[in-house]
Amino acid sequence: MSVKTRFAPSPTGYLHVGGARTALYSWLYAKKTNGRFVLRIEDTDRERSTQESIDVIMQGMSWLGLDFDEGPFYQTQRFERYGELIQSLLDQDKAYYCYCSRDELDALRKQQMEQKIKPRYDGRCRHRQQPREGIDPVVRFRNPEHGEVVFEDLIRGTIAVSNQELDDLIIARSDGTPTYNFTVVVDDMDMNITHVIRGDDHINNTPRQINILRALGAELPNYAHVPMILGSDGARLSKRHGAVSVLQYREQGYLPKALLNYLVRLGWSHGDQEVFSIEEMTELFELSNVNRAASTFNSEKLLWLNHHYIKHDDPEQLANQLFWHFQKNEVDIESGPPLVDVVKVLRERSKTLVEMMEMSLFFYADFESYDEKAVKKQFKPEALEVLQALLEQFSAVEAWEGESLHHVVTGLAESMQKKMGEIAQPLRVAIAGRAVSPPIDATLELLGRQKTLQRLERAIKFIEQKNL
């Protein structure tokens, strides 16, 4: 049978990096084996599921390029099917109605905690013959009382849990709607999922689900539980650890392939290799090489990978992605150099696209003020004659291109008997507004003659006024 994996998020929030990683692993495994990848929205919790979350999850998947072959399926559209199977279980006495009230269950749980035993349903309605008046019952699955459930996890190896640890879980709420542990099982069965790849936090659910699967007479899928991602404080990754929403990384100027590369390498490895193209990870990915231990999210390394891809990716493609950020910030790029050229001079000094955008803003719009420190250091009285000389010589330059502009600067340094830095730095502050920019000749070329001359004049006036 050919492989089929699925990603089954519940639409109660954004797509976070942990979810994205399990999605990636499932996607990779399907791709690698020429199988199929299914997206299923687990929205049985009507209270908390929102359309907004669905949209955001889909956007995240699409931004990452994790396309699915089937779906999205919505569990809320399959209630009829779940109802059928619950009835069938009831008919076979593999499930039963439970009339316990919430208060009763709370009291039971409290009592068990006090006795320092694992809180669980004690099965008091297991053999009840008569309904109780005034209570809408839930349906509980009749879990086997003896023996143990053993399964072979593709990442962890053998896992065994005694049935005595498992209680009779609720498969239908009192309003008749099915619950998670039941719907996953039915869907995985109906959709012929062969490999269930999911977070570690589901490991305890697996034995229960296996019991239900058996009661339903279904074949068992393979299971692979990937470890959690922790924040820098060792606790489970959450909002307070910074950007955990996938889309937030887009906002912050990360490239999808950088995030993907970081995520695939977090908890999985192929020898010493650090950089993987999508093709490479698809080819090399193995569940057996997934680490068993939880790993800590390290944004420094993600940043490094992002920079790596900014340095090495196709400039045209990067320009397109950079454009997204300019648009978002409503910056008009018509009046400045082509974005591809900006990418080429800025890629080595920008770790994110946001950084790149900020550093290139001065090509497109006049800056409001000069960087204070830069003014102090570079706009000293002696800079005046340098800038005046530059203004004069730049006006006379015939071909406005890097090489000739470079000659102007070096020539001036020679004739004025100054170091390069004494010429280039004041010039840089004059045209860029701050002491940092790409090489001065490239910057001048991209900025163009008109803007360069204007800004030199502006700087000269500024220094003159400052010295009054």
Add this chain to the structure above:
RNA sequence: GUCCCCAUCGUCUAGUUGGUCCAGGACGUCGGCCUCUCACGCCGAUAACAGGGGUUCGAGUCCCCUUGGGGACGCCA
């Protein structure tokens, strides 16, 4: 508390039938070179097998215990 899972540098990890590992790579950090700024690049340094018992000629690699961490224990998923 009970059950399940896990344990190599600060972080991600290599280590796949125990020996060639006084433990390798990457990020970070710290030095240095390059240099018109910031970077890039290059060179070098730093730092780990949680602890204790076994098994064995030999253990990071196998077994047990301890400790530590994570997860689960919902009419959430």
